[in-house]
Amino acid sequence: MSEIATSSPNNLDAFWMPYTANRQFKANPRMLVGAKGMHYTNSEGQQILDGTAGLWCCNAGHAQLRITEAVSRQIAEMDYAPAFQMGHPKVFELAARVTAMLPNGLDHMFFTNSGSESVDTALKIALAYHRARGDGARTRLIGRERGYHGTGFGGISVGGIVANRRTFGTMLSGVDHLPHTHLPEKNAYSRGLPEHGAELADELERMVALHDASTIAAVIVEPVAGSTGVLLPPKGYLERLRKICDAHGILLIFDEVITGFGRLGASFATEYFGVQPDMLTVAKGLTSGTIPMGGVVCSKEIYDTFMTGPDNMIELFHGYTYSGHPVAAAAALATLDCYKEDGLFERANDLAPYWEEAVHSLKGEPHVIDLRNLGLIGAIELEGIPGKPTARAFDAFLKCYEKGVLIRTTGDIIALSPPLIVEKSHIDQIFDTLRMVLSEID
């Protein structure tokens, strides 16, 4: 490893870090300098087992040769092509390949650079779709409490995590929120989907009664809520949402930024749950985190609605300089090859029972008040220290890192989402480390 790669930078001041306690971090930094397979290497030369696939994104594992080579080839061959009124072959191929992985009817894909942009794009398409149909009074958007849909103004408006919202003004108007589905008194320690809470979808009927369906454009939910600390949909909940949306002409958007590309042991949550949205958003696993890229897949009905009017008119006044960037498209195509050639979604599905046992083996350990799992997602909810929310889980995070395992925390919940190449021995290491750490922390 080069000297530059391993030496610590000595001026940490200029970089304003995202979603980070800057002063705390800079006083005691944790620097990653390399990544391969299931492991990071830090600036001390320590191997860190990746229990979180970066930030839920490196599903194919780190530094997959097929991806790194495809990216190198593409950047040398054509670094960039204008995204508007010009095309390049790889992005068309990518849209065709992603839509081929989805149920019939989800046939068209718009490209973005992140999950946040995907969400804003989907919300804009929903509004413009109703208007194109002559139903332009449908402007209301409905999200859900504790939802996370990125950090754009659209995403925080429909999102439901208070810290992401309260300091940013009034956001979009005309937004309402369904109740979240966390019912620990009934569902704690459920394995897989919880039994109770499908009726919470009926709150959408109350919103229809309050606002009238003719004012509602779309409902957006994460099929499995990730960032808030892994909240699984109660059995039957998503089906019920779909039914109510259908009854009232409301579009249903699944935010699959976390659930897309194998996380549940199926290609997408729509396949896993057998519930089909009108649009779904992706990012993260699309390129296995290697190059920023996101997208919105929409139904044929939505796309066709825009493809009217004169041929020479732009149908949707929306897009990004880097929509369908050739290097990102090359990374995504190579990532899809890895998923397919290595059977990574099937692998995640095969490992899910072992993972579930490992998650639930923590029952009874100190501080644990709930355990949740689905596919290769796990959550360990800890009892917070009174008056010091988040402190206990963050301490667990630091101690796991010291012991060579990267976990992620949100509030007092530990969230786990390893790359899909994870081996049983890695799963054992993650949970043995957690068991040790839970007994060490206050």
Ligand code: PXG
């Ligand atoms: N939608 C969902 C469902 C997400 O989980 C986004 C949108 C936004 O994506 P971008 O690419 O704009 O960040 C996300 C992002 C965590 C964590 O630790 C989760 C996300 C990002 C960073 C950390 O839970 N999700």
